[in-house]
Amino acid sequence: MxxxxxxxxxxxxxxxxxxxxxxxxxxxxxxxxxxxxxxxxxxxxxxxxxxxxxxxxxxxxxxxxxxxxxxxxxxxxxxxxxxxxxxxxxxxxxxxxxxxxxxxxxxxxxxxxxxLPTLQQFEERHKSNLPEYGKKYGVNVPFSAPITSVEDFRKMQDKFEFPVVVKGKFYDAYIAYDMDQVALYFNKIAAKWGLPIVIQEFVRGTEVNVIALGDGKGNTIGAVPMRKTYITDKGKAWGGITLEDPTMMDLTYKIISQTKWRGGMELELIRTTKNELYMIEINPRLPAWVYLAVAAGQNLPEALVKLAMDIQVAPFTKYDIGKMFIRYSFxxxxxxxxxxxxxxxxxx
Known part of the structure; x- marks a missing residue:
């Protein structure tokens, strides 16, 4: 061909x-x-x-x-x-x-x-809107609140227990164990990415992720779940392995079906010791570990380009389980x- x-x-x-x-x-x-x-x-x-x-x-x-x-x-x-x-x-x-x-x-x-996602899809999955997102679509999310000053957090501190996660509106997340660290990370992130800053409940468990591609009509074109095997001090996956996890896949299908998501996405999840899944973030594009999905049998970049060109794309039905990636410097x-x-x- x-x-x-x-x-x-x-x-x-x-x-x-x-x-x-x-x-x-x-x-x-x-x-x-x-x-x-x-x-x-x-x-x-x-x-x-x-x-x-x-x-x-x-x-x-x-x-x-x-x-x-x-x-x-x-x-x-x-x-x-x-x-x-x-x-x-x-x-x-x-x-x-x-x-x-x-x-x-x-x-x-x-x-x-x-x-790309629609503006509504993009806005409603913002970190600051995640609690409302969870209620709307029936997804477990940690309690969180946007703040524009450290004083905002002091006023609502009784709603949280330390440690908490301090997040930027686009990137960066730090675990803070006391008020001094909240102030430190607030100023660090705000200087780089602006306001608001999101304070999120810290959920203990294993970090897992799903990369997915929606066709904008409620159909999942592809999805591959992964567990991070090595995480840098910036919280980035430096290694990961594909999983067989029907629960993660069902959650992905549910979100894409309900939101009619258009384009690539990454679900960042925590699996607790009670085997519950909490969604801590939705990234509205293909993540940096997308080549693991390609190697596992789902070429999502190719599929995304075909969708952009109005070329019919058949949904992927399988992927290789136990496929690993190990990132390296060069x-x-x-x-x-x-x-x-x-x-x-x-x-x-």
Whole structure:
């Protein structure tokens, strides 16, 4: 079968100690037997490794940060599209999704396809909205509350028991064992990601995750559960293994069916000693460990691109159990002139 030639632009190329999903998504697309992809990297920082991985990324362009606003972003995308003729665009950072979703109609008119959650889906699964989300869809979630100052937490401290989890609205989470640590982590996260900060009940148990892809009509195209086998000090999975877990799968089907989720997602869960599942977070895109799902038999990046292109996708019905991933660091050797070219011209 002849492959479909597509130009695919994507972000999240910071393949570092807290890696973005971009490079694993590219690896999945490179493994595709149906898509012949030209990969365009969208880069925020000159030191993101992705642009220098020439075996994976064909061309890279600097783009404005999401905080710069929608118009500078669209202006840059128009230029890149004029040169590259982008077919599909895949954002891989939580912090940029709002900009992409607001621009989805404009991008479509330009000829650029995306496959993203709706604004309602994106907003209601925010960490600060998780208690309401749990009630609405019948899912166990830890008690949590958004705060905009440490004093807010002092006023509601009687509702929590230490330790508590202090979370940023996009990234970062720390376990605080007393008020001093709450203040420390509040200031650290707020300086980086802004307000509000979420204080969440600490649930003891084993961290497990599910990666999934919804078609926007209530159907689950693919889902693979995983248990973290090694976690970094930043809380990132540095190793994991696929599980046979019908309870996790049923929860995933339930959420996608009820919400009619559109696009990739990751459910972050805690399994307690009583074998109860608590959902502590929903990430609204494919996670950095997506290549484990590809290796286990579900090429979710390929499926997402096909959905974006209105190509019919049959749901995956199985995956390999006991498939492991082990992340490793690698010294990428780069010529100075390449770094200078990306820094000065904004493309490589």
């Amino acid at each position: 002849e492959k479909i030639k597509l130009t695919i632009a994507l972000s999240g190329l910071n393949n570092i100690d807290s890696p973005g999903p971009g490079i694993p998504v590219v690896r999945g697309l490179r493994d595709s037997k149906e898509i012949d992809a030209r990969i365009i990297g969208l880069v925020y920082d000159n030191l993101e490794p992705g642009p220098y991985m020439h075996d994976l990324v064909d061309k890279s362009y600097k783009v404005p940060y999401p905080s710069d606003g929608v118009e500078p972003f669209l202006e840059r995308i128009r230029y890149i599209h004029q040169v590259e003729k982008i077919d599909v665009l895949i954002p891989n950072f939580d912090s940029e999704l709002f900009t992409f979703m607001k621009s989805e109609k404009i991008l479509r008119e330009m000829g650029i396809r995306t496959f 010294d990428l050797i780069v010529e100075l002139n390449e770094f200078e070219k990306l820094s000065t011209k904004g493309e490589l």
